[in-house]
Amino acid sequence: MGSVWTCCATLCLFLMLLSLVCITDARGGGGGWQPVFFDVTQFGAVADGKTDNSMAFWKAWNEACRWKGKSRILIPRGTYMVNSVIFRGPCQGPMVLLINGTLMAPSDPKLFMSDHWIGFQYVDGLVIKGGGTLDGQGLSAWSYNDCFTNSQCKPLPVTMRFDFVNNARIRHIRSINSKNSHFNIFACNNLNMSHIKISAPEFSPNTDGIHIGSSNNIKIAHSVIGTGDDCISMVSGSQNIDISDVSCGPGHGISIGSLGRSPYEEHVTGITIRNCTLNGTQNGVRIKTWAPSWPSVATDFKFENIVMSKVNNPIIIDQQYCPRPNCDENAQSEVQISNVTFKNIRGSSSSKVAVTLKCSRIVPCENITLVNINLSYDGPGGGPSSSFCSNVRGQTIGTQNPPSCL
The missing domain is CATH 2.160.20.10 (Single-stranded right-handed beta-helix, Pectin lyase-like)
Known part of the structure; x- marks a missing residue:
């Protein structure tokens, strides 16, 4: 009987040590195999379609960016209003942004007169996926696009900008009604986009689907694009x-x-x-x-x-x-x-x-x-x-x- 209890105690101790190793591997610095999730709702994001969630998203990004290992930023289902925000690197490990919900851009002109809505800068090893939607609410801005006749025209925001981003994968994302271009790729290397759906009315001005400049080794595949430019x-x-x-x-x-x-x-x-x-x-x-x-x-x-x-x-x-x-x-x-x-x-x-x-x-x-x-x-x-x-x-x-x- 004593030997049975000894075996059980040994097995329990082994399982406890194994669980501690797994937790340490996932959360300790060392590039563990198990990713750590950063849910934006735990940083104050509210999916009511009205609350400005840009600060909550930014906080989640910064926490994930500092993590020494695999980070996953989760945007659950729901509609999240987000003002202009930039996510900057470099980060301590590879970054994955899981967009399951819908991100909605501001419609107030005082909040969107800039060259970006959502931007990524100086990130190496970025994945964006999840099947979610980026809603640029372009109808609120297209009338402000008068650059053909006004040399002092103000920039309208690109839905999603990638500046100095390397080794990135963007897939299974939908972008609708951008105010300017849907996606802008600048000074990037080794960036792949696939299974992207882009749509805006034929009359929408300067709504390029994907705009590329000063970039090398870019691949775009298996995508559907219908837009005004x-x-x-x-x-x-x-x-x-x-x-x-x-x-x-x-x-x-x-x-x-x-x-x-x-x-x-x-x-x-x-x-x-x-x-x-x-x-x-x-x-x-x-x-x-x-x-x-x-x-x-x-x-x-x-x-x-x-x-x-x-x-x-x-x-x-x-x-x-x-x-x-x-x-x-x-x-x-x-x-x-x-x-x-x-x-x-x-x-x-x-x-x-x-x-x-x-x-x-x-x-x-x-x-x-x-x-x-x-x-x-x-x-x-x-x-x-x-x-x-x-x-x-x-x-x-x-x-x-x-x-x-x-």
């Missing part, structure tokens, strides 16, 4: 970008540019856009540069396996981009575009000119290749589609509908 836009310094399985529409298409507006712009290189669908958009796949412009380089682009449905400008290089009035039609761009392939692009164009390659007289486009293009005209009056080329050097391979002008 470019579904995805890439500007100076965008390098090694891979976009795949993205459905775009409404919107202005998937764009590289505009480029060349400022001096000393970083080069744009290594962009691949593949297996995407564009439906009813203003443009399809587009490269645009200002005229006149400062010198820069845009090279090594691949647009492959893309389906267009009633897209106004399915394939377009526009080196005389100037959206404002009183543009100089004789001005020329100094952005050198080269090594661009459009391959296996098919579907319909809502304009007769389905392929436009309008390049610069000063630096003509070099090594532009069209492979198996099949774009029919689907618009008033019917008839065949056509193409337009100027100052471009390149080649064609395989089917060419419309007939190539190269």
Whole structure:
């Protein structure tokens, strides 16, 4: 009998020691295997759709950021009003933000005249997921977007900004009705976005879905974007970008540019856009540069396996981009575009000119290749589609509908 009790006592002691080791591993510094959860409601967040929860969120982030180990910030189901907030690193360990609920931006102009709503800065190892929604309440702000006519216009907030963020994964998040761009990626490296749903009305101004600049090794996949501006836009310094399985529409298409507006712009290189669908958009796949412009380089682009449905400008290089009035039609761009392939692009164009390659007289486009293009005209009056080329050097391979002008 004594031996039985001895065995039981030994087993209980072993289990107690094991539990202490697990707790120490999870909560002690050493990068334990068990993550520690920081629930924003434990820091004062209230899911009533009215209370400003930005301070509660900020406190939860700071506590999690200081934890030496794996941190999980939990935003449970419910609707949380959040004013502008920035989450800064560096942190002691990898950070995971689990958004299960809906975050609602302020609608009072006194609270949103800034360049961000939710921002992340200087974080290495960030994951955002959870299936939640970011509601930018853009209808309250779109009337303030008068930058085309007012040089003193105030910035409107991007729904979610990533500045100097490395090794990040953003997935299974929905963004609706942003006041400005939905997501902005700047000076980031190795950032992946997937299973993102973005929506805003076609009339909403400057609501780019995902805007990328000065960033390297960015991947966007398996996402649906419908908005009032470019579904995805890439500007100076965008390098090694891979976009795949993205459905775009409404919107202005998937764009590289505009480029060349400022001096000393970083080069744009290594962009691949593949297996995407564009439906009813203003443009399809587009490269645009200002005229006149400062010198820069845009090279090594691949647009492959893309389906267009009633897209106004399915394939377009526009080196005389100037959206404002009183543009100089004789001005020329100094952005050198080269090594661009459009391959296996098919579907319909809502304009007769389905392929436009309008390049610069000063630096003509070099090594532009069209492979198996099949774009029919689907618009008033019917008839065949056509193409337009100027100052471009390149080649064609395989089917060419419309007939190539190269």
